[in-house]
Every structure is written in structure tokens, then in C-alpha cells.
Amino acid sequence: MKHDIYSTEGLYKIVEKTDISSTISRHVIYAPLIAAKAKAGHFVILRAKEGGERIPVTLVDWSPENGTITVIIQAIGKSTVQINSFKTGDSFSDVAGPLGTPVEIKKWGTVMGVGGGVGIAELYPIAKAYREAGNRIISVLGARNKDLLILEKEMESISDKVIVTTDDGSAGKKGLVTDAMKELYAAGEKIDAIFTIGPIPMMKFVALTSLPHKTPTFASLNPVMLDGTGMCGGCRVEIGGKPKFACVDGPMFDAHQTNFDQLMKRTAAYREHEKQSLENYQKDHQCRIGLH
Ligand SMILES: Cc1cc2nc3c(=O)[nH]c(=O)nc-3n(C[C@H](O)[C@H](O)[C@H](O)COP(=O)(O)OP(=O)(O)OC[C@H]3O[C@@H](n4cnc5c(N)ncnc54)[C@H](O)[C@@H]3O)c2cc1C
Ligand code: FES
Structure with a gap:
């Protein structure tokens, strides 16, 4: 149509x-x-x-x-x-x-995608595009538990190998995505590039795990964004010691150059306000339900 x-x-x-x-x-x-x-x-x-x-x-x-x-x-x-x-x-x-800037799709060889939680959904289109460009795809999917593990079948359909890890062992291997990465490196797997999307601490440790192996590693950063067009400065991140705006320069950046600690500090700044806002919404929502 x-x-x-x-x-x-x-x-x-x-x-x-x-x-x-x-x-x-x-x-x-x-x-x-x-x-x-x-x-x-x-x-x-x-x-x-x-x-x-x-x-x-x-x-x-x-x-x-x-x-x-x-x-x-x-x-x-x-x-x-x-x-x-x-x-x-x-x-x-x-x-x-x-x-944002779309990811550059090219032939690396073997591309590893490391997704955590809802980050698996964000990883899917990137892994799919790399597969279509002729790359071999290894997907490492992590979640806190089985209930939070999403798109396993979809990721299987576009990957050559899928490894699942959960914090509590309710699906796949018990452990962290970085444990699976270390096992793959130890088994002699040749990895040409890594793309990671998920919680900030996870992406930081993915970068630290790949650094000694010198594998080019890219992380999709998720700072608080307002306008999304490079005007407000809200999404400022530090890459290689220089400020960048995630909404226009990213959100995908060289993970070995990313200041994850600063990103964590900046995203935590609004936590109390966000908690209050959710509590007010839930209170208001419950009151309305009670009226009907
Ligand atoms: C480029 C990008 C892509 C994203 N893609 C997805 C996605 O595909 N699926 C998904 O579930 N989430 C995604 N997120 C995260 C999502 O934007 C936040 O979960 C959402 O904004 C939270 O809003 P809230 O009011 O429900 O929660 P709040 O209580 O307001 O915030 C909870 C947490 O969400 C983050 N957050 C809050 N406001 C924003 C904001 N304006 N911009 C960015 N982060 C914020 C902060 O870390 C905060 O601590 C993405 C974020 C970015 C920057
Ligand atoms: S969200 Fe405003 S500059 Fe990026």
C-alpha cells in the first residue's frame, strides 16, 4: 500500500x-x-x-x-x-x-553484539544490518532474570551464535555478559568489532573486557536528552577527553574513549526528582481508577 x-x-x-x-x-x-x-x-x-x-x-x-x-x-x-x-x-x-547519527555499516568479519535488558531491542537493528552486510554475528544477551530477557528468537534469527546470561541463572548461563565475553576470548574466538547497548555499568565493563584484546568497541550512550537536536547541551558526554553531544554526534561512540563514570554521575543527578514524579503519577492514577 x-x-x-x-x-x-x-x-x-x-x-x-x-x-x-x-x-x-x-x-x-x-x-x-x-x-x-x-x-x-x-x-x-x-x-x-x-x-x-x-x-x-x-x-x-x-x-x-x-x-x-x-x-x-x-x-x-x-x-x-x-x-x-x-x-x-x-x-x-x-x-x-x-x-542521531546512524551506525556505519561495513564488513568487519566477526561482529559481537552485547545487549543488556531493553538494550537487546536497541541492538537488534544494528546486528541485523551487520548480518545483511555479510558479517558473522555473535550475540551475547544479558538480563537480570528470565522475565526481562527479550527478543531471544529474533536475535537467534540474525545471529550465527547466541549466548544468554542471567544474573540469577533462570535462563542461559548464570553470570554476567562479561563472563561470556571472557570465555569466548579464552576459547580463541577472533572478534573484529563489538557493539554494546545496555545499562551504563555493563557497557563500561564490556569496554574494559575488550580493551586488553584491542577489539574496536562501540557503545550506544543514553544520557538524559531534551531537544535531541544539539541545542540544549543536556546530553553532553566526554569522548577522548572532549565534549560531544550524544543526540547529534552519537548515540554510538568509541567505548574505549568514553568517560562512563561521568555519564553515570550525570544520569544519577535527577534520580530523586524522577522517583517523586513516578510516585505522584501512580497516586493520581490509582485515585482515578477508584472513581470509576
Ligand atoms: C538515545 C536513547 C535511546 C533510548 N532507547 C530506549 C529504548 O529503545 N527503550 C527504552 O525503554 N528506553 C530507551 N532509552 C531510555 C529512555 O529514554 C528512558 O528510560 C526514559 O526517558 C525514562 O523516562 P521516565 O519518565 O519513564 O523515567 P524517569 O523516572 O524520568 O527516569 C528514569 C531514568 O531514565 C533516564 N531518563 C530520564 N529522562 C530521560 C531523557 N529525557 N532522556 C534520556 N534518558 C532519560 C535516566 O537515566 C533516569 O534515571 C533511550 C535513551 C536514549 C538517550
Ligand atoms: S539533547 Fe539537547 S543537545 Fe542533545
Whole structure:
């Protein structure tokens, strides 16, 4: 079906929403202009309601034919809880994108993707694009437990080898993604490049594990973003001792050059405010449910 990409009819409507774990949902959204331009590594900034918080999320999939984009969102705070309560047929007030610099897709040889938690969803389009470019793909997927492990089948379909680790051993091997990386290196596996997406401490330790082996390693950074266009400076990160804006220069950067400790400090700065905001939302939400 051909879409008038400039028509506003049905724009940002959720054409399909599915829960893939207790806190993680997949949203297929009608956004033909974005779908027509999307590339692996791009993200969008969406708002649930007019005047609401601007939430950056990675494009997991897109279909120019159907005019849709797919995002996978973990509910961790006020806005993501609100977004994941949406149902098929609901609409976002706006979705801006595609944003960021897409990942350069080339032939490395063997590419290892290391994804943690919802980061596995963000890794999927990158691993898929590298596979399509003729690379051999090893995927190392980590989660706290079986319930938080997502897209295992999808990752299997685009990988030559998949290793799963969970903190509690409820799926795959008990341990951390870095344990699996160390085993692969010890077994003599030749790895030509690593892409990692997940919690900041995980990405820091992935970089530290690959550093002695001199494997080029890239991490998708997730600082707090506001405008997503390089104007506000909110997403400043330090790469090789120099400031960069993750929203326009990234979000993918050389992990061996990244100051992860500074990134952790900056993202933790708003934690108390975010906790309060979620508590207020949940209180308000419960009161409304009680009225019906
Ligand atoms: C480039 C990029 C891609 C991302 N892709 C995904 C994705 O595909 N799926 C997914 O579930 N999450 C993704 N995130 C994280 C997601 O944006 C945050 O989880 C979300 O903004 C949290 O908002 P909240 O109100 O629910 O939680 P809050 O309680 O406001 O915040 C919880 C935590 O989320 C982070 N956060 C809060 N506000 C922002 C913001 N404006 N920008 C970035 N981080 C913020 C902070 O670390 C904060 O401590 C991505 C972030 C970035 C920067
Ligand atoms: S989000 Fe404002 S400069 Fe990047």
C-alpha cells in the first residue's frame, strides 16, 4: 500500500501494541515520514501527551511499505509507565525523528553484539544490518532474570551464535555478559568489532573486557536528552577527553574513549526528582481508577 507521507491522518497512532514482559512493551506506530528515512542506530523522541516529557527511544524496526516504526519500551519511570499503559488505537501527541547519527555499516568479519535488558531491542537493528552486510554475528544477551530477557528468537534469527546470561541463572548461563565475553576470548574466538547497548555499568565493563584484546568497541550512550537536536547541551558526554553531544554526534561512540563514570554521575543527578514524579503519577492514577 502506498502512503501519503505528508498526510496527518492517523499520525502517531499505535497500530499494534504488545506486552513482551511484565514491564516491556512493543509499540508499532504509524509514522510514514520517519519510516521512509530510518536507518540502524537512529532514535526518535516521543511524547505521550501534549506538554508531556520528551522520551528518546531507539528505532527497533521500520516498514516504509506500511508507514510504521517499531519501538520497544521498558517502563521505569513516570512517562514510560504512562506510555506502556497505552493500547492499540491510542496515539502519541508527537514523534520526532529520525534523530542521531546512524551506525556505519561495513564488513568487519566477526561482529559481537552485547545487549543488556531493553538494550537487546536497541541492538537488534544494528546486528541485523551487520548480518545483511555479510558479517558473522555473535550475540551475547544479558538480563537480570528470565522475565526481562527479550527478543531471544529474533536475535537467534540474525545471529550465527547466541549466548544468554542471567544474573540469577533462570535462563542461559548464570553470570554476567562479561563472563561470556571472557570465555569466548579464552576459547580463541577472533572478534573484529563489538557493539554494546545496555545499562551504563555493563557497557563500561564490556569496554574494559575488550580493551586488553584491542577489539574496536562501540557503545550506544543514553544520557538524559531534551531537544535531541544539539541545542540544549543536556546530553553532553566526554569522548577522548572532549565534549560531544550524544543526540547529534552519537548515540554510538568509541567505548574505549568514553568517560562512563561521568555519564553515570550525570544520569544519577535527577534520580530523586524522577522517583517523586513516578510516585505522584501512580497516586493520581490509582485515585482515578477508584472513581470509576
Ligand atoms: C538515545 C536513547 C535511546 C533510548 N532507547 C530506549 C529504548 O529503545 N527503550 C527504552 O525503554 N528506553 C530507551 N532509552 C531510555 C529512555 O529514554 C528512558 O528510560 C526514559 O526517558 C525514562 O523516562 P521516565 O519518565 O519513564 O523515567 P524517569 O523516572 O524520568 O527516569 C528514569 C531514568 O531514565 C533516564 N531518563 C530520564 N529522562 C530521560 C531523557 N529525557 N532522556 C534520556 N534518558 C532519560 C535516566 O537515566 C533516569 O534515571 C533511550 C535513551 C536514549 C538517550
Ligand atoms: S539533547 Fe539537547 S543537545 Fe542533545
